[in-house]
Amino acid sequence: MTDNQTSPFASPSPGLRIKQGGPPLRRPEPAEVAAFPEKARSLVENTMKSQAACLEHGAYPLEWIEGKHFLLVGGTGSGLGGALAAAVLNLLGDSGSLTIVARDLKRSLGYQSALLLKEKAEQVGLGKRFQWLNTGAALEGERLDQIVRAVKEAGADRVVYVNTVAAAMSGLLPGYPPVFVRDVDEEGLFEWELTPLDERSIEATKFTMGTMAVHMPDALEKAGIVVEAVAFADWRGSVDLSSRDPASPDYGRQGAYSTSLYLPKEIIQAATSAAYRAGGRPTLDCFLPVMKTQALSMVPGAMAMACLYETLMEKEAIPIVYPPELALGMLDRIGRAVRAESDNPFPRLDLHEASLDLWFIEVLTRLNEDEDSDFYFKRWIRP
Numbered sequence: 001m002t003d004n005q006t007s008p009f010a011s012p013s014p015g016l017r018i019k020q021g022g023p024p025l026r027r028p029e030p031a032e033v034a035a036f037p038e039k040a041r042s043l044v045e046n047t048m049k050s051q052a053a054c055l056e057h058g059a060y061p062l063e064w065i066e067g068k069h070f071l072l073v074g075g076t077g078s079g080l081g082g083a084l085a086a087a088v089l090n091l092l093g094d095s096g097s098l099t100i101v102a103r104d105l106k107r108s109l110g111y112q113s114a115l116l117l118k119e120k121a122e123q124v125g126l127g128k129r130f131q132w133l134n135t136g137a138a139l140e141g142e143r144l145d146q147i148v149r150a151v152k153e154a155g156a157d158r159v160v161y162v163n164t165v166a167a168a169m170s171g172l173l174p175g176y177p178p179v180f181v182r183d184v185d186e187e188g189l190f191e192w193e194l195t196p197l198d199e200r201s202i203e204a205t206k207f208t209m210g211t212m213a214v215h216m217p218d219a220l221e222k223a224g225i226v227v228e229a230v231a232f233a234d235w236r237g238s239v240d241l242s243s244r245d246p247a248s249p250d251y252g253r254q255g256a257y258s259t260s261l262y263l264p265k266e267i268i269q270a271a272t273s274a275a276y277r278a279g280g281r282p283t284l285d286c287f288l289p290v291m292k293t294q295a296l297s298m299v300p301g302a303m304a305m306a307c308l309y310e311t312l313m314e315k316e317a318i319p320i321v322y323p324p325e326l327a328l329g330m331l332d333r334i335g336r337a338v339r340a341e342s343d344n345p346f347p348r349l350d351l352h353e354a355s356l357d358l359w360f361i362e363v364l365t366r367l368n369e370d371e372d373s374d375f376y377f378k379r380w381i382r383p
Contacts, residue, residue, distance in 0.1 A: 008365045009252030012180050015369070017190035019183075022170045022256070022300035033107045040112035043078055044120065047086045050324040060328040064335040066093035068228075069156030071147070073137050073216070074165035075100040076117075077110035079293035080233055081164035083327035085117055089130070097129040097154035101147055103136035109294065129154050137165070139212055139219045148223040158226035160334060163213040164233045166295035168205040168264055170256035171197035179252035179259055181301035182364060189369050189377045192300035194259055202260070210264030214271035217281075229282040231334050232272070236287050236354055238265035253361060255301050269346075276345040282337035285346050286330050289353040291323050307381045308363065312356045321352065 012018055028036075054060060065088060075085040081102075088098050100117070104110035114132050121130035131150040138144045151159060172179065172194050180191040197205070217227040237243070237257030242250040244258050252258045268285050275283035290296070290306045297303055313320055321329075329349045336342040348354070366375040 006249045007251040007253070009179055009181070009255075009258075010177055010246075012191060012193070013182075016182075017187070018180075018193050019190055020193055021195045022192055023298055025298075028107060036107070036109050036112045037115075040109055040116050043082070043109070044086060044113055044116040047083050047324045048090060048120075050322070051083075051087050051090070051328055054325050054328055060332045062087070062091055062328065062331055062335060064339060065091040065096065065331065067095045068092070069097045069099075069151070069154065069159045071099045071101070071151060071159040071161045071220075073101045073161070073163045073213070075162075076102040076104055076114045077294060078113070078323070079164070079166070079291055079295060080288060080323050080327055080330070082110070082113050082117075083323040084162060084164065084330065086120075086324070087327050087331060089117060089121055089124075089126070092126070092129065095155075097131070097151075097156050098126070099131040099133070099147070099151050099154050099156070099159070101133045101135070101137050104134060137163075137212055137216060139215055144219055144223070148220065148225060151220075151225055157224070158228050159220070160229045160231075160338070161217055161220070161227050162231045162330075162334070163216070165209055165213060166293075167208045168261050169197055169201045170260055170298075170300050171195050171201065172259050173197065173202065174199075176259065177246050177251075179255070181252075181255040182367060183301040183304045184307075184377060184381050189367060194256060194300065197260055202263070205260055206263045206267060208264070210267030213264070214267055227281060229284075229334055229338050230275070231284040231286060231330065232268045233330070234265050234268065234285050234287050235290070236350060236357075238262040239269070255305070256299055261299070272345050276343070282334070282343075283345060284333060284337055286333060287346065287348045287350050288326055288330075289321065289350040291326070293323070304381050305360075305364075307383065308360060309353055309356065311380050311382065312359060312363070313353065316356065318352050318356075321349070 070088050072085055074081040076082050085100055118132055131154045133146055133150055135143050135146055179194045182191055217230050220227055237254035240254050242248045243254045272283050272285040290309050292306050333347040363380055367377045368375055
């Protein structure tokens with residue numbers, strides 16, 4: 001690959017600090033761990049209240065959920081998955097079921113949020129119609145058997161399968177030139193220099209969010225569970241082909257999505273396209289806006305990106321749509337597909353934010369540490 005010196009993201013910005021790689025994994029402090037149960041309770045309760053308020057206004061016709069059986073893979077935490085689980089739990093009615101599959105550390109917000117969902121399910125009398133497995137997904141073996149048993153124990157022989165797993169690695173593919181991603185820390189503005197991934201990391205990134213996600217419906221059907229509909233979550237940076245080309249002036253403009261995070265999304269997009277062409281079960285790849293979640297904090301520059309988009313939306317008086325409502329929107333799109341009211345395999349729930357993409361790049365490339373500048377980073381990126 002030939003280095004591209006015309007892209008503003010392919011070389012370091014003069015005067016800015018450089019860090020290698022991306023945000024490190026860290027163990028939560030004891031005080032954080034102690035706060036997780038109450039934080040999870042607030043998260044789940046506020047999510048449900050927000051969703052109830054949205055539904056009262058009639059913007060999302062979700063009556064179709066009543067009586068349906070759902071399998072949510074990645075259905076915990078503060079992001080889209082947890083919000084989907086909260087919504088489904090409250091809309092199942094007297095005969096539907098919800099099975100959640102996740103893989104959270106016990107000392108985590110995701111784990112505590114799942115405990116709260118289980119508590120809520122018990123309060124409303126779901127009984128065995130609510131199942132939670134913290135074993136992670138699989139295509140074969142005991143873990144798949146556990147999922148199948150849980151779905152059947154919930155009373156389901158057919159499911160709506162939704163996968164929102166976030167587990168990928170940020171870095172460069174072999175032979176690609178550098179990419180520099182702007183971010184902010186306690187010292188100010190700096191850039192991550194993305195580092196190369198080894199083959200094992202690349203394959204793990206493709207498999208967990210890509211290959212395993214798209215093949216699970218077939219594995220379930222082989223085990224006797226009909227998959228009524230399939231849905232995945234995506235982000236528009238994954239379809240910016242120009243940003244992956246080292247010869248392009250756009251190279252690297254989507255940060256880690258230009259270098260490695262698009263890999264599993266390509267697999268999902270191909271599977272969605274194939275399902276559409278085959279005319280089989282409804283399969284959706286839903287595009288979502290940037291969401292401030294725990295997963296986002298592990299992507300180089302992603303939290304700063306989210307803060308910058310919030311500033312741009314504020315300046316344009318565009319309301320931010322948060323995960324609780326985005327979950328309702330995604331369920332609405334799945335429902336339209338199930339009812340054969342829409343055959344769009346790539347619904348967009350991010351267009352309010354995407355309208356700002358070109359402006360976003362103009363601002364991002366001008367951010368600096370000069371307090372007298374119109375593009376002083378603190379004017380644009382606020383916590």
